Amino acid sequence: MIIGVSFFEYDGISSVPAFQFGNYAELFSSRITLTLYLKTIEYALIVWAITLVVGFTVSYFLVFHVRSILWQMGLFLLCTVPFWTSNIIRMISWIPFLGRNGIFNQALMGLGVTSEPLEFLLFSDFAVIVAYVHLFTLFMIVPIFNSMARIDRSVVEAALDGGSSRWRIIWEIIVPLSKTGIALGSIFVITLVMGDFYVVNTMSGGHSATVGLAMYNQIAAVQYPPAAASAVILLVIVTLMVAAILRLVDVRRELAS
Amino acid sequence: MQRDLGKRPWTFYALSAFFALFVAFLYGPMSAIFVLSFQGPTGGLTFPMNGVSLRWFSALFQQERTGDFAGGFTRSIALALIVLSLTVAISVLAGLAFRRRFVGSTPVFYLAVASLIMPGLLVGLGVGLTYQTLELTPSWYSSALGAQLTLTLPFGLLIMFAVLSRFDRAYEEAGRDLGASNWQIFWMVVVPILFPGMIAVALFGFTLSYDEFPRTLLTAGAKNTLPMEIWGMTTNVTSPALYALGTVTTLVSFVAIILSLGSIAIIQWRRSRGPMAAKMALANTQAALTNE
Numbered sequence: 009m010i011i012g013v014s015f016f017e018y019d020g021i022s023s024v025p026a027f028q029f030g031n032y033a034e035l036f037s038s039r040i041t042l043t044l045y046l047k048t049i050e051y052a053l054i055v056w057a058i059t060l061v062v063g064f065t066v067s068y069f070l071v072f073h074v075r076s077i078l079w080q081m082g083l084f085l086l087c088t089v090p091f092w093t094s095n096i097i098r099m100i101s102w103i104p105f106l107g108r109n110g111i112f113n114q115a116l117m118g119l120g121v122t123s124e125p126l127e128f129l130l131f132s133d134f135a136v137i138v139a140y141v142h143l144f145t146l147f148m149i150v151p152i153f154n155s156m157a158r159i160d161r162s163v164v165e166a167a168l169d170g171g172s173s174r175w176r177i178i179w180e181i182i183v184p185l186s187k188t189g190i191a192l193g194s195i196f197v198i199t200l201v202m203g204d205f206y207v208v209n210t211m212s213g214g215h216s217a218t219v220g221l222a223m224y225n226q227i228a229a230v231q232y233p234p235a236a237a238s239a240v241i242l243l244v245i246v247t248l249m250v251a252a253i254l255r256l257v258d259v260r261r262e263l264a265s
Numbered sequence: 266m267q268r269d270l271g272k273r274p275w276t277f278y279a280l281s282a283f284f285a286l287f288v289a290f291l292y293g294p295m296s297a298i299f300v301l302s303f304q305g306p307t308g309g310l311t312f313p314m315n316g317v318s319l320r321w322f323s324a325l326f327q328q329e330r331t332g333d334f335a336g337g338f339t340r341s342i343a344l345a346l347i348v349l350s351l352t353v354a355i356s357v358l359a360g361l362a363f364r365r366r367f368v369g370s371t372p373v374f375y376l377a378v379a380s381l382i383m384p385g386l387l388v389g390l391g392v393g394l395t396y397q398t399l400e401l402t403p404s405w406y407s408s409a410l411g412a413q414l415t416l417t418l419p420f421g422l423l424i425m426f427a428v429l430s431r432f433d434r435a436y437e438e439a440g441r442d443l444g445a446s447n448w449q450i451f452w453m454v455v456v457p458i459l460f461p462g463m464i465a466v467a468l469f470g471f472t473l474s475y476d477e478f479p480r481t482l483l484t485a486g487a488k489n490t491l492p493m494e495i496w497g498m499t500t501n502v503t504s505p506a507l508y509a510l511g512t513v514t515t516l517v518s519f520v521a522i523i524l525s526l527g528s529i530a531i532i533q534w535r536r537s538r539g540p541m542a543a544k545m546a547l548a549n550t551q552a553a554l555t556n557e
Binding site: 062065066068069070073083085086087089090092093094095096097098100101102104105111142145174195196199200202203204205206210220223224227235236239242243246250 | 284287288384385394468518
């Protein structure tokens with residue numbers, strides 16, 4: 009059955025080059041394509057860096073600083089509950105926050121930090137990145153938390169006994185031992201950002217575009233052949249990025265166990 | 266990490282503050298939406314509140330104002346229930362099958378993981394194009410169902426792997442020794458033990474399908490599901506009705522979460538008090554005493 013379902017998408021995507029080939033030439037000769045990809049990769053890298061730092065810090069706190077298992081699970085659930093609610097709703101919930109008359113601007117003006125509302129908050133790169141981080145940090149926390157929870161405490165104890173500082177313990181014990189979780193989280197976040205179109209569409213207010221959004225617009229204009237061509241290119245690039253991560257870290261052990 | 270259980274290092278407080286900020290970041294905007302959906306009749310999309318009313322909730326049910334909310338809602342729930350049942354059934358069977366290394370199990374596993382990280386719009390496009398090529402009419406119960414299963418099945422399978430890694434095959438063998446048929450072993454031994462894991466899979470199947478957007482967008486056909494309605498509203502509707510819809514859908518998700526987590530907790534609690542747990546506790550105590 010899984011074969012059947014995976015066959016679905018394989019079938020759809022591989023059937024594409026069979027009847028439309030000329031679209032690739034157009035894609036590669038266009039300068040817009042390059043800008044689109046640069047923008048997409050820029051978003052992906054910024055969001056990846058932020059979610060990595062936040063996800064690592066949150067997991068580290070939960071695993072090594074929360075003592076009771078009950079509290080640990082409770083706080084972990086608190087972090088994962090939004091995952092089970094609608095992404096679109098969570099995204100639009102930033103609009104009343106960041107808007108021109110939004111909560112954030114009113115608070116800033118109330119405090120006397122600025123006299124004019126800040127325009128760059130909503131419908132900008134800033135808003136897009138905030139929304140991405142808000143939506144996707146969970147995908148970083150869950151795998152990192154899982155691999156950190158498996159670290160043997162006695163290793164950390166031994167390092168403390170040996171007089172290591174906390175920083176050295178983090179860098180030389182915890183980071184290497186949780187690297188499969190970090191790799192898995194990175195794969196999730198990068199593929200999610202690369203494939204997204206609705207966050208960019210809504211949160212940038214039409215000011216910036218990514219590959220996914222361009223594809224969505226082509227589909228909306230019933231230009232299926234070029235959309236399918238860029239779908240294949242996007243798929244190749246995402247696969248290459250995932251393969252690069254898998255080369256650095258062997259995730260298989262983690263998944264297989 | 267702390268050796269002396271009394272005093273906590275300053276880093277604990279710094280990290281707690283960071284964590285609290287993160288939780289506020291997660292839940293703050295959502296709670297603002299809940300409050301704003303009770304906006305008074307003259308109120309706008311942001312604070313301040315101009316009175317309190319249920320006006321925007323009732324606006325949802327007037328079709329011409331906000332699109333076909335009731336229809337989308339019914340279809341979403343129906344689709345989510347179909348996805349839930351298929352995901353649970355297939356993940357459990359596939360998870361059990363993966364315990365033996367059958368021919369081609371590795372490629373199948375990688376295909377499943379690949380479809381998990383495949384960008385949703387591409388899946389939707391692929392399924393949509395296939396339907397077009399085959400001259401079939403896409404609809405929410407056929408093409409959208411297939412597109413959503415590419416997301417929920419790998420999730421369900423990974424959860425079943427985690428659950429099954431803690432499953433002791435000795436229970437099955439005990440059943441066989443007592444003369445149970447394969448069918449009886451499955452229904453009377455395996456399913457009851459795996460039941461909490463199956464609830465977790467069901468939770469994922471339901472909520473992922475109910476909120477699924479990028480895969481469904483190109484495959485739902487003429488009749489939309491709820492996320493499509495919301496998407497349409499983000500561009501057309503500039504009234505707090507949008508927030509009211511957000512509140513309603515989030516409440517449905519929360520009900521699903523509470524029901525499933527609650528029933529898992531009850532089952533685990535019962536187990537921890539049942540005769541099995543008593544025996545295990547006894548065994549643990551004996552082991553501890555012999556170690557002394």
